Amino acid sequence: MSFLRLERIHKSFGKTVAVHEFNLSVEAGEFISLLGPSGCGKTTVLRIIAGFERPTTGTVWLQDNDITDQPPNRRRMGMVFQHYALFPNMNAAGNIGFGLRVTGVRREEIQRRVTELLNLIQMADLGDRYPHQLSGGQQQRVALARALAIQPQVLLLDEPLSALDAQIRLELRAEIRRIQQQLGITTIYVTHDQEEALSLSDRIVVMNQGRIEQIGTPFEIYNRPATPFVARFVGAVNQMRCEVLDPLRGQLRYADQPLMLSAPMPPDIGSTTTVMIRPEALHLGERGGTNRLVGRVSTVVFRGPWVRIHLDFGANNTLVLDTLNTPQLTLPRVGETQVVSFAPESVWLMLNGSK
Amino acid sequence: MTRRPSLWVWLWLVVWAIFSWLPLVASFDFSLRARKGILSWQAYLNVFADPGFYESLWFSFQTAMLTIIVSIFLVVPTAYWVHLRLRRARPVIEFVTLLPFVVPAVVIAFGLIRLYCCPPISFVSSPLLLVAGYVVLSLPYMYRAADNGLRALDVRMLNEAAQSLGANEFQVFFLVILPNLRTGILSGAFLTFAIVMGEYTLSALLAWPAFGPYMQYVGVFKAYESAALAIISFAITWLAMLLMQWFARVSAAERALTAPR
Numbered sequence: 001m002s003f004l005r006l007e008r009i010h011k012s013f014g015k016t017v018a019v020h021e022f023n024l025s026v027e028a029g030e031f032i033s034l035l036g037p038s039g040c041g042k043t044t045v046l047r048i049i050a051g052f053e054r055p056t057t058g059t060v061w062l063q064d065n066d067i068t069d070q071p072p073n074r075r076r077m078g079m080v081f082q083h084y085a086l087f088p089n090m091n092a093a094g095n096i097g098f099g100l101r102v103t104g105v106r107r108e109e110i111q112r113r114v115t116e117l118l119n120l121i122q123m124a125d126l127g128d129r130y131p132h133q134l135s136g137g138q139q140q141r142v143a144l145a146r147a148l149a150i151q152p153q154v155l156l157l158d159e160p161l162s163a164l165d166a167q168i169r170l171e172l173r174a175e176i177r178r179i180q181q182q183l184g185i186t187t188i189y190v191t192h193d194q195e196e197a198l199s200l201s202d203r204i205v206v207m208n209q210g211r212i213e214q215i216g217t218p219f220e221i222y223n224r225p226a227t228p229f230v231a232r233f234v235g236a237v238n239q240m241r242c243e244v245l246d247p248l249r250g251q252l253r254y255a256d257q258p259l260m261l262s263a264p265m266p267p268d269i270g271s272t273t274t275v276m277i278r279p280e281a282l283h284l285g286e287r288g289g290t291n292r293l294v295g296r297v298s299t300v301v302f303r304g305p306w307v308r309i310h311l312d313f314g315a316n317n318t319l320v321l322d323t324l325n326t327p328q329l330t331l332p333r334v335g336e337t338q339v340v341s342f343a344p345e346s347v348w349l350m351l352n353g354s355k
Numbered sequence: 356m357t358r359r360p361s362l363w364v365w366l367w368l369v370v371w372a373i374f375s376w377l378p379l380v381a382s383f384d385f386s387l388r389a390r391k392g393i394l395s396w397q398a399y400l401n402v403f404a405d406p407g408f409y410e411s412l413w414f415s416f417q418t419a420m421l422t423i424i425v426s427i428f429l430v431v432p433t434a435y436w437v438h439l440r441l442r443r444a445r446p447v448i449e450f451v452t453l454l455p456f457v458v459p460a461v462v463i464a465f466g467l468i469r470l471y472c473c474p475p476i477s478f479v480s481s482p483l484l485l486v487a488g489y490v491v492l493s494l495p496y497m498y499r500a501a502d503n504g505l506r507a508l509d510v511r512m513l514n515e516a517a518q519s520l521g522a523n524e525f526q527v528f529f530l531v532i533l534p535n536l537r538t539g540i541l542s543g544a545f546l547t548f549a550i551v552m553g554e555y556t557l558s559a560l561l562a563w564p565a566f567g568p569y570m571q572y573v574g575v576f577k578a579y580e581s582a583a584l585a586i587i588s589f590a591i592t593w594l595a596m597l598l599m600q601w602f603a604r605v606s607a608a609e610r611a612l613t614a615p616r
Contacts, residue, residue, distance in 0.1 A: 052515055073518040083509070085516035089534035099520030102530070150520055 002061075003028040003186050004049070004154055009058035011044055018044045020210045022058070029184040031177070033197035036207035037233070042190045043158055045207075049188060050156050051075050062153060075154075078147025082159040084139040086131040092142045093118070093127035099150035117145040120179060137168040144176065148183065155180065155187040161196065173200060194234045198222065206230050228276065228350045237276045238319045239350075244271055250344070255313035257293050262344035274350045279308065279322035281346035284332065289343030295319065297332045307331065311338060379589065386582035398579035402587065405580075411569035415558075418482065418565065419551035422489040423544045426497045429490065431540060434501035435532055438510045452498040455491055460556035463488055468561070485565075488557045493547040500546070504539025508532070538602050545599035549592045 002025035009022040019041040026032050034042035047053040049060060051072030060068045067075060078099075086095050096117050097110045105113075118124050121141040131139055140160055147155060160176070161169045177200050180187050191197050197204050198218040206213040206221060206229070213233075214226040225231035232239075242252035242259060247269050250261035265273070286292065295311035298318070302325075309321045309332060321340060323329065332338050389397035402408050437448050455463070467488050470476070510532065517527040555567030570588065574581035 050515075050519060052518075071518075072515070073521050073523055075519075076521070077519060079516065079519040081512060081516060083512065085509070085512045087513065087517070087531050087535075088508070089531070089537075098517070098522075098530075102517075102520065102522040102526050146520065156519075 002026055003030075003063060004188075005061040006045070006049070007059045007061065009045065009048060009055045009060070011041075011048060011053065011055050011058075018210055019048075019055075022212060024205060024212075024215070026186060026188070028186055031180055031187045031189065031200060031202045033189045033191060033201040033204045034207060035191055035194060035197040035204050035234070036213075037192055039209075040207040041210040042205075042207050044210075046156055046158055046188060046190050049154065050077055050079055076150060076152055077154045077156055078150055078152035080140070080143050080147050080155070080157045080160045082162050084131070084136075084143045084163075086139055086143055086146075088131055091128045091130050092123065092134065095131070095142055096127075096145045096149050098146060103150070113149055117149055120148075121145045121175075135168075136164050137172055140164065140172060141175075144179070148179070148185070152185065155185045157187065157189045159190055159192070161191075162193075176200070198234070204234075206233065208233070225348070231276050231348060231350075236279050236320065236322075238279060238282075240275050240277065240317070240319070242273055242275055244269055244273055254293065255295075255315060255317040257313070259291055259293070259347070260344045261347055261349060263349075265349060276348045276350055277319075277342060277346055279320045282319060282321040282340050282342050284309075284321070284323055284338065284340065286339055286341055288341035289346070291342050291344055291347070293319075293340045295338060295340060297334050297336050297338050300331055300334060302331070309338075311340060379586075382582045382585050386579055386586055389579040398583040399587075401577070401580050402573075402583050405573075407569055407572075408584075411564050411566045414564050415552050415554075415566035418485060418489065418563075419548045421483075421486045422493060422551055423547050425486060426490050426493055426547060427540055427544070430494065430497045430543075431501045431533070431536065432528070434498055434505055435510070435528060438502075438505045439514060448498075449502075452495045455494050460492070460554075461560065463491060464557050464560040482563060485558060485561055485563050488561070489547075489551050489554065492554065492557070493543075493550055496546040496550070497540075497543040500539045500543030501536060504536040505532075507539075508535055538605070541602050542599045545595045545602075549595040552591055552595075553588055 004024075004026040006022055006024045009019055011017070011019040022041075022045055024032075034045060036042050044053060048055050051067075051070060055068065058068070059066055062075070087098065090098065093114050097114045100110045100113060114127065115124075118127050121144060123138060123141060123145075126134070126138065129138075131142070134142065140163075143160070157176070161172055164172065173196060189197070189200060198221070201218055203215060203217055204221050205215045208229050214221060214230045216224070216226075221230060221234050225234065231237045240254050240259075242254045244265065245251040245253055245258075247265040247267050250264050252259040252261065252273070252275065259275075261275070283289065293313065295313040297309060298312045299308075299310035301308040301310075304325065306322055306324050307329070309323065311319045311321060313319065319340070386398045387394040387396070389395060389401070433448070437445055441448075467484055471484055471487075513531055513535075514527050517531045522530065552566055554565065555571060558565035559568045559571065566588070570581065570584045573584055
């Protein structure tokens with residue numbers, strides 16, 4: 001049986017529906033990310049799990065107990081907020097020990113636990129600093145330790161890294177994952193940053209406008225997007241507007257050049273359609289696959305480990321190609337004609353709302 | 356601005372200074388002339404020798420302390436509740452707290468007498484009635500102080516953080532919210548203190564020996580002592596304000612660094 005289960009959760013605020021028919025099963029110890037653009041409902045779902053919002057309909061199960069109506073202070077779920085929410089009147093140690101204090105734990109035990117957690121977050125000698133004396137990254141660490149102090153059944157994080165600098169974000173991201181795996185705590189992580197979700201999660205729930213677009217491992221989400229939205233939101237994707245030549249044979253035409261799919265299209269697909277392909281699935285030269293297009297190089301962007309090339313195929317058809325920066329690589333020059341090849345399997349057909 | 360302020364600025368500054376300070380300076384000067392022909396502290400000595408001075412000062416002081424305590428217990432939880440749950444009611448509450456500015460103290464006094472003169476609630480002859488009146492008078496200040504303090508915190512977020520850690524509503528209020536309102540409440544308290552110490556209408560109409568009526572009484576017969584009392588009263592108010600500013604400044608830095616960005 002799953003550890004945490006959301007069953008047919010539906011939430012509306014007046015006439016606005018924030019979450020439609022949300023179903024999710026989470027195993028113990030899993031790291032789940034809720035990923036989506038602002039306003040997609042991911043924070044609402046998190047708050048429903050935490051108990052700060054009541055679902056309009058639906059049930060929240062924790063270890064087969066219905067906790068839908070349970071007040072938040074009885075759920076034993078630690079929460080980490082985007083803006084830290086540290087108590088300004090207490091120092092780091094006081095903040096971390098707060099959850100233990102309000103449940104009547106003995107002072108020595110609190111002391112022991114606080115020391116243990118300060119070591120875990122690598123802030124052993126900063127316990128008596130007040131929030132205003134700590135940097136953003138340190139404050140968020142304290143917030144994390146504070147949430148962990150109560151030994152939560154579920155750890156909830158609401159965009160915890162969004163307010164931090166890029167460098168600190170990367171460090172803290174790794175640390176959150178390390179601690180989570182070390183302690184084996186079931187975690188729900190809300191973010192709009194797909195890189196965060198891809199690098200941290202066991203599974204990702206991609207959301208859009210209150211609906212689940214796809215649930216899967218990072219690998220699945222990236223390499224086998226279930227909907228055009230997922231393909232566009234997670235990673236970059238090229239959209240190619242093509243003429244349909246032969247649906248049964250999977251033959252298309254892009255910018256007056258032939259293009260093959262690896263599977264037949266529905267016969268009623270119409271005369272034009274859109275297909276998608278990832279920039280890294282396109283290859284320079286002839287040897288990248290049986291599909292072959294010729295275009296003109298319009299921009300070359302050197303990004304260190306890899307190179308991004310923009311190609312123009314005429315009539316406003318452009319493609320973006322990413323290639324690894326290997327020593328043998330000769331960078332194409334702007335204005336040159338360039339052959340691009342790719343496998344038919346890496347081309348995704350986009351049908352109304354699904355792939 | 357590195358340019359020296361223009362002459363106009365200086366002119367207005369001087370005009371303002373004269374307008375504000377001249378009456379005070381004049382009163383002070385007058386209070387020093389109790390002995391004919393020389394400047395002396397005689398008026399002040401007379402005041403300090405009068406037992407009525409200490410009695411009325413002590414009475415007002417006690418009343419002020421009681422007012423502050425009642426005010427805190429009444430106003431702070433209200434402000435917190437409005438912030439947390441009744442956001443929409445905020446404009447209404449704010450309007451109510453501004454009423455004491457609009458309604459004259461005379462009307463408040465008579466209203467209090469009318470309301471509490473007869474059973475079931477009858478404590479017209481108790482000094483608590485005066486405290487009740489003062490709580491109303493200081494309502495705008497105390498509420499605003501608590502309100503400002505609450506605005507500087509993200510009350511909802513702190514509440515949720517505390518609740519997620521297992522705290523109930525009382526624990527949230529007493530362990531998290533209240534300690535962070537300390538400076539705001541202190542500011543409100545000092546303002547209330549200053550108001551109560553100098554208040555005349557309510558205490559005179561309800562016939563209590565407070566500092567305000569005492570000053571008025573002295574003023575009827577003794578001109579110099581009256582001026583001295585005015586200066587003393589002003590000094591007390593100033594002291595309260597200075598303390599308030601000092602407390603506010605000490606924690607302003609703290610608050611700025613922990614408020615949500």
